[in-house]
Amino acid sequence: MLIGIDDTDSPAGMCTTYLGAVLARQLIREHMQVREARLVRLNPNVTYKTRGNAAIALDVVGDTDRAFTIACETVEALAEFSCENTNPGVVVAEEQLDPAFYIRAVTDFCEITDATRLLDAAGAQYKGYKNRRGLIGAAAAVASVFTDRTHEILVYRDPALWGTPRDVDRDSLFAAEDATFPHTWDTVDVVNNVVVCVPHTPDPVLFGIRGESPAWVMLARSMIESEKPDIEQIWVTNQGTDAHLRDGGVGGLREGLSYRVHGVVATAPETGTGGHVSFMIEEGDSSVRCMAYEPTKNFRQIVRHLVPGDDVIVCGSFKKSSINLEKIRVVSLAAPVVSRPPVCAACGKRMTSDGRDKGYKCRKCGAHARDPEVREIARRLAGGWYEVPPTARRHLAKPLCRGKPDYSTSQVLMITRDCLVDNKMRLPLVR
Numbered sequence: 001m002l003i004g005i006d007d008t009d010s011p012a013g014m015c016t017t018y019l020g021a022v023l024a025r026q027l028i029r030e031h032m033q034v035r036e037a038r039l040v041r042l043n044p045n046v047t048y049k050t051r052g053n054a055a056i057a058l059d060v061v062g063d064t065d066r067a068f069t070i071a072c073e074t075v076e077a078l079a080e081f082s083c084e085n086t087n088p089g090v091v092v093a094e095e096q097l098d099p100a101f102y103i104r105a106v107t108d109f110c111e112i113t114d115a116t117r118l119l120d121a122a123g124a125q126y127k128g129y130k131n132r133r134g135l136i137g138a139a140a141a142v143a144s145v146f147t148d149r150t151h152e153i154l155v156y157r158d159p160a161l162w163g164t165p166r167d168v169d170r171d172s173l174f175a176a177e178d179a180t181f182p183h184t185w186d187t188v189d190v191v192n193n194v195v196v197c198v199p200h201t202p203d204p205v206l207f208g209i210r211g212e213s214p215a216w217v218m219l220a221r222s223m224i225e226s227e228k229p230d231i232e233q234i235w236v237t238n239q240g241t242d243a244h245l246r247d248g249g250v251g252g253l254r255e256g257l258s259y260r261v262h263g264v265v266a267t268a269p270e271t272g273t274g275g276h277v278s279f280m281i282e283e284g285d286s287s288v289r290c291m292a293y294e295p296t297k298n299f300r301q302i303v304r305h306l307v308p309g310d311d312v313i314v315c316g317s318f319k320k321s322s323i324n325l326e327k328i329r330v331v332s333l334a335a336p337v338v339s340r341p342p343v344c345a346a347c348g349k350r351m352t353s354d355g356r357d358k359g360y361k362c363r364k365c366g367a368h369a370r371d372p373e374v375r376e377i378a379r380r381l382a383g384g385w386y387e388v389p390p391t392a393r394r395h396l397a398k399p400l401c402r403g404k405p406d407y408s409t410s411q412v413l414m415i416t417r418d419c420l421v422d423n424k425m426r427l428p429l430v431r
Contacts (some may be wrong), residue, residue: 001059001062002093003057004057004090005057005075006088008075008078012080015204019056019078021154023058023074027058027060027062030067031062032060032066033062034059037056038059040057041054041106041237041238042106043109045317045319046109055137057144068127075090075129087130089115089128089135089138090127091124098118107243109256111136112132115140119135146236148241150211150238151216152235152237152239153217155207157204157227158229158230166198166199166207168206168207169225172223173198176224184217185399185402189389189390192298197210217234240398240399241396250263253318255320256319257317259323263281264308264309264311265312266282266308275294276292278290288322289323290325299389305379305380311333312329315327325388326387326393327400327405332383333379333381341372344365344369345369347367351369
């Protein structure tokens with residue numbers, strides 16, 4: 001059977017993955033076999049999500065009715081029911097639900113009635129609490145199929161310590177990153193010297209390590225020194241896969257969805273209040289604003305080097321009429337030029353304008369010229385993919401260390417490692 005659970009946490013505490021880890025152990029104590037634990041990230045732009053919009057699914061062999069009872073009892077014991085926006089859902093299905101529902105839940109929006117209609121048609125057992133919104137994520141988790149998958153080991157705190165400062169040795173985190181990158185990622189942000197894998201919210205998670213396989217995340221985890229944990233769980237997940245991105249055109253984007261969009265830079269990047277950088281791209285007669293917000297840190301340096309005419313693919317969520325950038329591919333670079341009055345061939349002096357559309361005139365000898373002096377300037381940018389740093393990366397966004405995106409033929413350019421010299425960003429210079 002497949003057991004799906006969603007929407008059990010709140011900003012004040014709990015974590016659906018922790019509840020799932022507890023449930024897995026309770027099922028094992030009931031002599032059931034837990035074959036896989038799955039962490040399923042859904043549309044990151046859902047407004048009512050708590051943090052990362054995650055649901056969980058357990059692949060279990062055992063008595064279906066008994067498992068459903070235990071799952072409901074676990075939710076009723078641990079979920080944050082006191083929070084107005086916490087509306088848990090529990091699903092138990094003997095067979096996987098239609099994967100189309102999962103795809104819709106990760107790339108679009110679903111309604112509660114969509115979930116219940118699917119569950120009724122499949123003959124699944126389910127229970128929704130309060131407004132029952134958690135049934136959407138629980139059903140999506142049971143419907144999930146990962147064409148690309150990664151892993152994460154989540155280490156959970158002793159409940160007696162919840163809400164207190166976490167004790168995780170910083171140096172050991174950087175050592176684990178250095179030993180296992182690129183097979184693990186987002187443990188720390190090397191460029192910005194920031195720990196990424198330790199949350200600051202009052203939930204049960206002590207830290208989490210993401211990577212390509214259970215072996216790699218376990219290796220990194222073994223190097224980390226911390227307070228004594230309560231339980232640990234390895235999850236199979238769609239994190240780091242770009243599962244949320246859909247192809248879109250500049251003129252046809254929908255609010256709250258995430259896209260990869262091809263276009264041409266139409267305006268020079270501008271830095272606004274707060275350090276946010278914006279520019280426009282266009283496709284035919286349509287244009288859209290792209291944003292690199294201040295939390296993306298060094299990524300904004302890449303964006304600032306774009307010029308009108310650059311051919312790009314941008315990836316990110318479309319919110320408030322802007323694409324919030326997660327990564328960008330520079331497909332081809334425009335050849336920017338500067339023009340100025342030419343030097344007089346007769347006397348060697350710089351000419352001046354002779355009036356609108358009249359060319360240039362030498363004020364010393366009176367000679368005329370029609371065309372300006374044109375010079376191509378060097379570009380401090382190379383073609384390829386660039387991404388936001390780990391501190392700003394969304395759970396679903398595929399890091400470039402996993403290889404170039406499937407929809408790219410360009411060389412991957414890492415800005416988190418290869419462009420760091422003496423703790424300053426070094427951009428490849430193209431002449």
